[in-house]
Amino acid sequence: MDRIAEVTRVTKETDIYIKINLDGSGKSKIKTGIGFFDHMLEGFAKHGLFDLEVKVKGDLNVDCHHTIEDTGIVLGEVIRRALGDKSGIKRYGNFLLPMDETLVMCGVDLSGRPYYVSDLKFTNDRTGEMDNCMVDEFFYAISYSAMMNLHFVQMRGVNDHHIIEATFKAFAKALDMATTVDQRINGVLSTKGTI
Numbered sequence: 552m553d554r555i556a557e558v559t560r561v562t563k564e565t566d567i568y569i570k571i572n573l574d575g576s577g578k579s580k581i582k583t584g585i586g587f588f589d590h591m592l593e594g595f596a597k598h599g600l601f602d603l604e605v606k607v608k609g610d611l612n613v614d615c616h617h618t619i620e621d622t623g624i625v626l627g628e629v630i631r632r633a634l635g636d637k638s639g640i641k642r643y644g645n646f647l648l649p650m651d652e653t654l655v656m657c658g659v660d661l662s663g664r665p666y667y668v669s670d671l672k673f674t675n676d677r678t679g680e681m682d683n684c685m686v687d688e689f690f691y692a693i694s695y696s697a698m699m700n701l702h703f704v705q706m707r708g709v710n711d712h713h714i715i716e717a718t719f720k721a722f723a724k725a726l727d728m729a730t731t732v733d734q735r736i737n738g739v740l741s742t743k744g745t746i
């Protein structure tokens with residue numbers, strides 16, 4: 552069964568289309584209007600081996616807030632839809648991702664219960680056209696719209712570009728693990744019988 556979903560969401564602040572194939576090969580076509588954010592989403596697709604199309608027209612004349620937050624909401628939504636009933640998936644995923652001086656750990660549980668915890672700390676306020684405070688806003692939005700438990704622990708890191716890129720890639724690798732189908736799993740992986 553194809554694990555593909557697409558969502559279009561239009562508000563007065565943003566116009567967003569996202570399509571994901573969880574069983575892809577890392578191909579992406581990304582255009583959000585924020586160069587650094589595009590770079591991060593391309594890395595997410597490449598390292599998670601997801602095929603990802605993201606088209607965003609946001610009110611960047613205000614700032615990057617709505618564009619990045621709403622992209623997180625829609626990305627979470629396509630992940631949730633592409634997973635379907637979650638039968639056969641590993642459900643839990645984690646990754647410890649080094650990038651030069653930076654080391655970021657990510658833990659994911661596709662539990663159906665949204666929860667977000669992060670202790671990311673940045674050196675400066677911005678990276679390129681992206682406000683660094685939007686990294687947590689983005690992943691918080693993903694966590695509630697995909698209904699996943701998502702943790703980030705920053706073990707080390709000084710360079711903001713490295714910290715943010717390590718965060719996106721750690722998430723990609725952890726999500727790839729959590730969404731992987733394991734032939735040994737019958738139905739959903741839960742003693743409760745539902746996730």
Ligand SMILES: [Mn+2]
Pocket residue numbers: 590712716
């Ligand atoms: Mn980079």
